[in-house]
Amino acid sequence: MGKQRIAAERTRLKIMDAAEKLIAEHGFDNVTVDEIAAEAGVAKGSFYTYFKRKEDVVGEIAHTNFETMREQSNKLTGGVCDKIAAFLVESMKYIVKSGIKLSQQWVKCGMEPELTTDVSDKFAYDLRVIREILEAAVQSGELSKQTPLENIARFIAVEYYGAVACWCITNGAFDPVKLLADYCAIQLRDTLREYAAGESMENNMNNNIMIDKISENTERSRSMEEIVLEQSKKFWKALEAADTDGMRAVADPSCMFVHIGTTCGLDKEMRYFTEKTFIPTGVKINDQKSNIYGDTAVVITDCHYSLLLKNEETTHHFAVTEVYVRMDGAWKLVQFSFTALVY
Secondary structure, eight states: OOHHHHHHHHHHHHHHHHHHHHHHHHOGGGOOHHHHHHHHTSOHHHHHHHOSSHHHHHHHHHHHHHHHHHHHHHHOSSOHHHHHHHHHHHHHHHHHHHOHHHHHHHHHHHHSGGGOSHHHHHHHHHHHHHHHHHHHHHHTTSBOTTOOHHHHHHHHHHHHHHHHHHHHHTTSOSOHHHHHHHHIIIIIHHHHHTTBOSHHHHHHHHTOHHHHHHHHHHHHHHOHHHHHHHHHHHHHHHHHTTOHHHHHHHEEEEEEEEETTEEEEHHHHHHHHHTTSEEEEEEEEEEEEEEEETTEEEEEEEEEEEEEETTEEEEEEEEEEEEEEEETTEEEEEEEEEEEOOO
16 A cells, blocks of 8 residues: 555544544534544545545444444354344444434435435445354354345344334334344344254353343443433433423423522423523533432533523533433433532
8 A cells, every 4th residue: 555545544544533532522413524624633625535424424433333343243152143142232332322313314314315325335234244144153053054044134134223213213212222132132032043953053042141141231231321311411402402392302291490599390491491581502511420220310410501591691500410210111301400519
């Protein structure tokens, strides 16, 4: 590889590293191409030399990470279910970590193929990875030679993409990582058992500790704290925009709000926004921490909250205590209390 190509590859990787860093810190929607270029230390035009749009650099980052997951799953010493489960579940964790807004945009593009080839390319890639794992199991004697590899690979891919689509359609109402892990632990195991070649497959299925562990602990592997923090960030984003529908989507109807000097329910709190009793002008979140206690989660948000109050803009340093309760598989806000920090 010549010096010019080496330099070009270094620039491309710098842009990818910068994008991954900024998106991880601020979320896909809150990062611009200008900011990515500045973080990478390159001109904005250099970004467009390698990528047509922001989504493309994210797709390239994702492909690199999925390749790493594929290699790691192939190195596992367990059976075919171990390897497929590892690839699918780790892939889903990465998708969730990337954020639901990005996934919703990706699914939308999938419904309109003329917008991008990314979705069809990703589907073909995942199908190939799954088929290769199945083919290796046939070659090793774990699965019989009569196994309908193509059909099973497609069935698995449909389950995987169905979990992504349902997560996006319901706006994150359930955990797709757990759904997929449960599928691998129960349905996939039963499907492949039918094509077992001798005792080796049955032993792998009966002793498939890895898949059981993924199924039982998947919410913690994604981290319940991360799920709750995602809900909190949705609420704060809606609050900053005075988006009452967005706030209602996160908060339970019985939610109580404790301000400095007043306490009210959800409907009255929403009226403060619709009647412009106070108008948010900005929220800077300095730190967030969450703790899980069974089906209850407590988030402490350290923030600077700016708002117009009686035509005067003020900024307050708050520690906000947010209490979430898990209801029908979703975390709902039930208490939102402001504590003024004066130090």
